[in-house]
Amino acid sequence: MIAEIGHFALILAFLLALIQGTVPMIGAARDDPAMMAVAKPAALLQLGLTAAAFLALVHAFTVSDFSVALVASHSHTLKPLIYKITGVWANHEGSMVLWVLILALFGAMIAAFGANLPAALRARVLAVHGLVAAGFFAFILFTSNPFLRLFPAPVEGEGLNPLLQDPGLAFHPPFLYLGYVGFSISFSFAVAALIEGRVDPAWARWVRPWTLLAWCALTIGIALGSWWAYYELGWGGWWFWDPVENASFMPWLAGTALLHSAIVVEKRDALKGWTVLLAILTFGLSLLGTFLVRSGVLTSVHAFATDPDRGVFILGLLILVTGGALVLYAIRAPGLKGGGLFAPVSREGALVLNNLLLTTAASVVLLGTLYPLILDALGGGKVSVGPPFFEATFVPIVVPLLIACVIGSTLAWKRGDLSGVFGRLGIAVFAAAAVTAAAAWRAGIEDFLAAFGLGLAAWLFFGALAEFAAKIGVGRVPPGSVLRRAGNLPRSAWGMTVAHAGLGIVVAGVTASSAWQTERIQSMNPGDAVDVAGYTVTFRGVSETRGPNYRAVTGRFDLERGGRLLAVLRPEKRDYPAERSQTTEAAIHTTWLADIYAVLGERAANGAWAARLYHNPLVPWIWLGAVVMAAGGAVSLTDRRLRVGAPRRARRGRAVEAGAPP
Amino acid sequence: MRPKRRRLAFVVCGMLTLGVAAALVLAAFEDSIVYFYSPTEVAENKPPPDRRFRIGGIVVKDSVIRGADATSVRFRVTDTANTIDVAYTGVLPDLFREGQGVVAEGRLDADGRFRADEVLAKHDETYMPKEVADALKESGRWRGAPEGGR
Numbered sequence: 001m002i003a004e005i006g007h008f009a010l011i012l013a014f015l016l017a018l019i020q021g022t023v024p025m026i027g028a029a030r031d032d033p034a035m036m037a038v039a040k041p042a043a044l045l046q047l048g049l050t051a052a053a054f055l056a057l058v059h060a061f062t063v064s065d066f067s068v069a070l071v072a073s074h075s076h077t078l079k080p081l082i083y084k085i086t087g088v089w090a091n092h093e094g095s096m097v098l099w100v101l102i103l104a105l106f107g108a109m110i111a112a113f114g115a116n117l118p119a120a121l122r123a124r125v126l127a128v129h130g131l132v133a134a135g136f137f138a139f140i141l142f143t144s145n146p147f148l149r150l151f152p153a154p155v156e157g158e159g160l161n162p163l164l165q166d167p168g169l170a171f172h173p174p175f176l177y178l179g180y181v182g183f184s185i186s187f188s189f190a191v192a193a194l195i196e197g198r199v200d201p202a203w204a205r206w207v208r209p210w211t212l213l214a215w216c217a218l219t220i221g222i223a224l225g226s227w228w229a230y231y232e233l234g235w236g237g238w239w240f241w242d243p244v245e246n247a248s249f250m251p252w253l254a255g256t257a258l259l260h261s262a263i264v265v266e267k268r269d270a271l272k273g274w275t276v277l278l279a280i281l282t283f284g285l286s287l288l289g290t291f292l293v294r295s296g297v298l299t300s301v302h303a304f305a306t307d308p309d310r311g312v313f314i315l316g317l318l319i320l321v322t323g324g325a326l327v328l329y330a331i332r333a334p335g336l337k338g339g340g341l342f343a344p345v346s347r348e349g350a351l352v353l354n355n356l357l358l359t360t361a362a363s364v365v366l367l368g369t370l371y372p373l374i375l376d377a378l379g380g381g382k383v384s385v386g387p388p389f390f391e392a393t394f395v396p397i398v399v400p401l402l403i404a405c406v407i408g409s410t411l412a413w414k415r416g417d418l419s420g421v422f423g424r425l426g427i428a429v430f431a432a433a434a435v436t437a438a439a440a441w442r443a444g445i446e447d448f449l450a451a452f453g454l455g456l457a458a459w460l461f462f463g464a465l466a467e468f469a470a471k472i473g474v475g476r477v478p479p480g481s482v483l484r485r486a487g488n489l490p491r492s493a494w495g496m497t498v499a500h501a502g503l504g505i506v507v508a509g510v511t512a513s514s515a516w517q518t519e520r521i522q523s524m525n526p527g528d529a530v531d532v533a534g535y536t537v538t539f540r541g542v543s544e545t546r547g548p549n550y551r552a553v554t555g556r557f558d559l560e561r562g563g564r565l566l567a568v569l570r571p572e573k574r575d576y577p578a579e580r581s582q583t584t585e586a587a588i589h590t591t592w593l594a595d596i597y598a599v600l601g602e603r604a605a606n607g608a609w610a611a612r613l614y615h616n617p618l619v620p621w622i623w624l625g626a627v628v629m630a631a632g633g634a635v636s637l638t639d640r641r642l643r644v645g646a647p648r649r650a651r652r653g654r655a656v657e658a659g660a661p662p
Numbered sequence: 663m664r665p666k667r668r669r670l671a672f673v674v675c676g677m678l679t680l681g682v683a684a685a686l687v688l689a690a691f692e693d694s695i696v697y698f699y700s701p702t703e704v705a706e707n708k709p710p711p712d713r714r715f716r717i718g719g720i721v722v723k724d725s726v727i728r729g730a731d732a733t734s735v736r737f738r739v740t741d742t743a744n745t746i747d748v749a750y751t752g753v754l755p756d757l758f759r760e761g762q763g764v765v766a767e768g769r770l771d772a773d774g775r776f777r778a779d780e781v782l783a784k785h786d787e788t789y790m791p792k793e794v795a796d797a798l799k800e801s802g803r804w805r806g807a808p809e810g811g812r
Contacts, residue, residue: 234753344671356676360683367687371695381697384716384767388694393686397679521752523731573756582756601753602728602735610733612753 003068006056007147010097013049013104014137016042020107020130024123028195036123043104043111043126046133050104054088054097057146061088067153070094070146076159076578078549086170087160092294092310093146095173099290100136102174102181106210107133110185117206124192125185132184135317143310159579162550168228175221176248180286182214183255187283190276191325194332199272204265207279209637211262215255216633222248223626234571234584234599236519236614238622241390246369247289253362254282257355264351268340268413271348273333274355280329284322285362291318292369346416350408357401364393402456402507405500406463410470424470425463432459443516453511461504468497495636502628509621518615521601523608533615535596536560537569542600542609550574552585555600555609559589571600595619696767701744704770711770717746718765726760739764739776750778757783 020042027035059065061084066072074091075084089098107129114122140146163169189207193199225248230238239245258278264271291314342348368385375383406428410421422429436455440448469475471493472485518533526541540556557569569587576583589596594617601610698716699709709715717739725738734751737760748766758764758781766778 234756341668344668344675352672353675356679360679364683364687371691382699384696384698386694386696389690392690392694393683396686397683521733523733584753584756599753601733604728604731606730608731610731610753 002056002059003065003147003149006053006060007145009049009052009056010137010141010147013046013053013100014134014141016046016049017130017134017137020046021127021134022130023127024130025127025195028120028123028127031120033119036119039123039126039130040111042130043107046130047104047108050097050101054101057094057097058085058088060147061085064157065153066155066157067149067151068146069148069150072150072154072157074160075157076549077156078578079160079165080548082167083160083165083170087164089173090160090164090169093140093144095177096136096140096144097146098174099177099181100133100140102177103129103133103136103184106181106185110188114206121192121196121203124195125188128188128191129184132188132321135321139310139313139317143313156578159549159576162574162576162579162581162583163232166228166232168224168232172221172224172228175217175224177221179214179218179221179248179255180251180289182210182217183251183258183279183283183286185210185214186258186279187321187325190279191328193276194325194328197332197335199265199276199336201266201269204262204275208259208262208266211255211259211279212633212637215252215259216630216637218248218252218255219626219630219633222252223623223630227623230619231586231588232583234586234612236517236586236597236599236612236616238513238619241368241385241387243369244293246365247292250362250365250369251282251285251289253358253365254278254285257358257362258282260351260354260358264348268342268348270340270342271352271355272336273329276333276336277329278355278359280322280325284318284325285366287314287318287321288366291315340414342413343415345411345418347408347411347413349416350404350411353404354401354408357397357404361394361397361401364397365390368393399456402460402503405503406459406467409464409496409500410467425466428459428463428466431462432456434458447515450511450515453515454508457504457508457511459504460507461501464497464500464504468493491639492636495632495634495639497632498635499629499632502625502630502632505621505625505628507625509618509623509625512618513616513622516617520611520613522611522613523604524611525608530611530613532596532613533594533617534561535566535615537596537598537613539609539611545572547574549578550576553600555587555598555611557587557598557611557613559596567596569596569598571598573600590620592620593618698765700741701739701746702741704746704776705744708774709770711772714767714769716765716767717748717776718763719746721758721760721762721764723760739766747775748778749775750781752779752781754781755783759783 020039024036024039024042027033027038057070060068060071061075062081064071064075064077064084066075070091070093074094075087079087087094089095107126110117110122110125110129114125117125186207189203189210193203222245225245226238229240229245230236258275261271261275261278265275291311294310294314340348368389371385372383375381406425407418407421410424411417432455435458436451439451439454443451472482472489474482477485520530520532522528522530524530524539526539529536529538531537536559538558538560540558542553542555545552545554552572552574554570554572557571558565559567559569567589569589571587572585574583574585575581584599587598594615597614597616599612601612603609696714696716697709698718701717701719704717719739719741722738722740722745725736727736729735733753734749735754736747736749738745739748740746748768749771750766750768762783765782766776767780767782768776768778771777
């Protein structure tokens, strides 16, 4: 019964989304306040209905209602409650319900907090948003209904893939979707602005917080996914340039570009057409990511439940949404008048370079990801494009970006001065050179590229700090006024410093863990010891253990350094009888400067066990840095000027009244 | 004139970046693309030993032989028309199973055995790698798609 209520709520939400997508749009065109006013209650009610459907599904999972086909195939009574709940979105149908729930949440937030958007703009934004939502509701109802019943109901469910019974993966999809779907807001704003034919600094101030929110969530989502892959898959790596990973990385790159170009629109009223285009493309890449993940057209190390019909539907949605927006763009963009002029060496110029490099990087990733598909379609054979391709193309594009990032953020608007920059950044230049030299000296000159990478990380980190110090006048004014200046600095300036410093931390982690990873694959008998990057790892044997819904063989490895026991590593091989599958649980000891990572492998005929041991230097910094970056975004989000709904379109005088709530 | 020249500078900059990116992409395609062959394709035209490629198919039942130490393993992969011997040193993925789909990456050695340095099995036990499914279809032994991901 409750499942039927959920299904019915979804159908109502679909119809409501159609109304929300049309009536306010017509109203805005006819300047009819009554029709435009439909948007707000429609968006709020849509959230209510979608939440009802989602809760109905959560209910079916928590009470293990196996008469619902989805629950029967993805849950089990013995599963811990937390994984019963997260199991809701650990499958295709449920994750799409989560997707539309987040979409509806964002729509309701625009409706609730957008009181001072001009009425017509708000009506159009919500209408575009409603149309996108209608597409996804249709997708769920016609190809992926989560509420299908099963008769007769099985006594027991088939269980959830044990790899997914994990906290890292439980919260990875919600964050990822907050990111993907958050970009749909930028998209709706972009399309609404194109329909209106007007993009101005106020528009950018409305769009920026949403983009920033989406970007923060996507950053966390990608980091969680990579962390999960690192500790759960037992391969010792954290990024494989896999199509599914790239699918989330491309919108991140484009979204990062959008975040920066929106600043130029806001501050200087320039790059308008480009920013609108980026907003469309970023959401397009989010949809493309969904298509790649859900259709299974590409072989991924992370396989998902796939179905060709669904792929075709999402592809259709992708073409309709992105294609429609691009056509509208082609018609309207020439009418967007460019604003302030600027010299090539200026903050704007640096942000243009940032955008150029970020979008180039995104296109290279896109090309590498789609190439197997294109070649196969042309009958050129089946290929896979792996890490070597991306390392050879992505890295050379990103290095200049990272170098320019620090310099650009110290340049003045309109016309910058490079000679002054080096005065401000002297300390960062020194730090980068010192770190490069120290790393090259320790690791040997043949690792110069890795040493250079570490130097780059230092350049980013100390460059961000030096720029901040210069801004608040460290060394130029008395300490008291430094503090006062720091307090008066807008939060977005704080946010930028934190985010760029976080990027430096990520670069350090990426460089060191890729260049200096030590791997030992060893056949070990109890008592055998092996040396891993200066640590001694001694195998002490295995024991059998039992979890709530699995049996496990647990290995015991003593980790010593200089004769002192640091930790006991207990990697597991788990066997989940309900799901008839095994998982490997790596044991990780982290010093924050490095991880020692142990995986228990197969048992040989003679009783020895295979063990895989890794020393991954600086690898925790990758996730630490990602969290710092997202925190920078969050700090920026608290900026008074960016507060959702705070900005007003003041230039035209009438705007404040026009923005009054209906 | 000034704004026009400025715009020209930006356009040239953009073209240069894209040009460099295109050159990088082409250079990388030359030596980092890995082809996928079915066992039949490998039997028909043996790739040279210095060529990295991927094979895929079904792991033959009872073909898995573990070496004396726990890290070396041999098995055979088939598309039902042809079969290829695979040697691998390392730890097999959890979902590696006899009678199920597998993709391996590596090179042929002098004896015509495939030396894999990477073995991929899928997170999902009923999932068939797409290349494997296509290869099986081509050899005419395909028995319908396994139901996706259940």
